[in-house]
Amino acid sequence: MEETLGTKVLVNNMPGGGPGGTGQAFVMDAPHDGYTILGTSETPLLVPIMTGMPQTTKDFEYFIAGGSPGLLCVNKESGITSIEDLIAKTAADPEKYKVASTNGGLWFVLANLFGQYADVKLGNVTYDGSRPAITAAVSGEVAAVTASAGEVADFIKSGDLIPLVAMQTEDFDFPGFGTIPAVTKSLPALEKFLPLNQFIGFMVPVDTPSDVIAKLQEAFAVAMASEAVKTFSEEQYAIIYNLTGEEAREFSAKAQSTMSWILHEMGLSEFSPEDFGIPKPE
Numbered sequence: 612m613e614e615t616l617g618t619k620v621l622v623n624n625m626p627g628g629g630p631g632g633t634g635q636a637f638v639m640d641a642p643h644d645g646y647t648i649l650g651t652s653e654t655p656l657l658v659p660i661m662t663g664m665p666q667t668t669k670d671f672e673y674f675i676a677g678g679s680p681g682l683l684c685v686n687k688e689s690g691i692t693s694i695e696d697l698i699a700k701t702a703a704d705p706e707k708y709k710v711a712s713t714n715g716g717l718w719f720v721l722a723n724l725f726g727q728y729a730d731v732k733l734g735n736v737t738y739d740g741s742r743p744a745i746t747a748a749v750s751g752e753v754a755a756v757t758a759s760a761g762e763v764a765d766f767i768k769s770g771d772l773i774p775l776v777a778m779q780t781e782d783f784d785f786p787g788f789g790t791i792p793a794v795t796k797s798l799p800a801l802e803k804f805l806p807l808n809q810f811i812g813f814m815v816p817v818d819t820p821s822d823v824i825a826k827l828q829e830a831f832a833v834a835m836a837s838e839a840v841k842t843f844s845e846e847q848y849a850i851i852y853n854l855t856g857e858e859a860r861e862f863s864a865k866a867q868s869t870m871s872w873i874l875h876e877m878g879l880s881e882f883s884p885e886d887f888g889i890p891k892p893e
Contacts, residue, residue, distance in 0.1 A: 680809075693797075779794070865892075
């Protein structure tokens with residue numbers, strides 16, 4: 612976006628991000644002039660219920676580029692060939708067959724949907740990020756992992772991980788592998804909670820001047836039409852959303868509602884979504 616904006620964009624990676632809200636607090640404390648923007652994924656949607664910080668999707672203007680579908684994969688040596696097989700083996704030996712995920716965030720939510728809403732007891736082991744969770748599955752430390760298609764792509768190509776289901780309501784065609792069935796084909800009870808999509812993009816406080824937001828939207832549109840973004844999305848097996856304005860707000864608000872209430876009903880949130888006016892999914 613630098614050329615359109617006519618300025619250099621500097622990236623500051625801050626520790627304690629995600630649902631910890633460090634980056635969000637930094638942006639909220641800075642002048643709301645468009646010069647300090649927050650690179651984001653879906654994970655910060657959980658900041659209110661995990662930290663008590665009051666800002667929800669109503670307080671931000673979102674620019675959503677796209678996201679990679681979530682997959683449930685198993686170690687190649689696990690002997691598991693289907694989601695039904697994983698469920699059966701877990702029932703027989705729950706300590707041996709567990710699913711790795713990040714500690715909080717979308718992949719954690721998806722890993723725990725089975726037990727909470729489909730009466731399938733898949734044990735969950737959490738890690739500080741997708742990389743160590745994937746490494747645990749590849750090494751055989753755990754039997755399975757939930758992560759994005761882009762994150763596990765190289766391991767699927769190498770044969771170290773075998774995808775069982777796509778964590779969505781539609782099949783996912785993985786180039787070079789084939790069709791990965793939607794999880795709802797085997798567990799239709801999860802359909803009301805899906806799709807629950809990963810997304811990446813950026814956001815600014817909603818009270819940023821309208822002319823500044825318009826300029827950011829222009830730069831975002833140019834970037835989204837670029838070959839660089841197209842190439843990146845193909846490499847990450849991502850779906851392009853290209854959402855701004857009301858569409859982006861509705862998209863993020865729905866994700867915040869679903870994820871927040873799922874975690875709260877699991878007893879894993881520090882605060883109730885009701886405390887922040889986050890509506891319960893219908």
